[in-house]
Ligand SMILES: [Mg+2]
């Protein structure tokens with residue numbers, strides 16, 4: 378079986394610009410790209426796990442989201458590292474676009490996207506990691522049976538914490554994310 382690092386997008390891989398659909402505003406977090414390259418060298422699949430309720434809310438389309446992801450992949454490929462898979466949840470229970478306005482099983486903190494990715498890619502969840510900047514990411518990773526890292530960069534503001542939402546590790550930057558994963 379394979380091992381993976383599941384990665385939140387907004388506020389973790391790239392700077393959080395709420396509901397952004399403009400590729401020009403994509404900015405990778407400091408040292409994220411070289412850390413991804415280090416993780417790839419250590420045989421981890423790199424899989425994006427992202428809530429994109431802007432689709433359900435009518436702020437942008439699936440096509441616009443795909444364009445964002447193409448730019449992310451293009452930028453990464455310049456550094457010889459790419460995401461192996463991109464999973465996103467387009468839903469929200471209080472959306473505007475009917476087909477995406479549902480109470481789904483894939484919006485984090487639910488683990489649906491991680492479980493789907495694991496099944497498709499034959500991933501050993503117990504030897505895999507979820508990395509995110511808020512505790513909903515941690516809860517999703519814990520629920521899927523992954524090890525979890527909170528990138529504590531100020532984006533979590535509510536701190537609703539309980540056993541299910543407790544990260545295995547809390548770090549401040551991408552260098553520490555890569556070190557933590559490689560050494561645990
Ligand atoms: Mg985030």
Ligand SMILES: [Zn+2]
Pocket residue numbers: 466467468481482483484
């Ligand atoms: Zn969903």
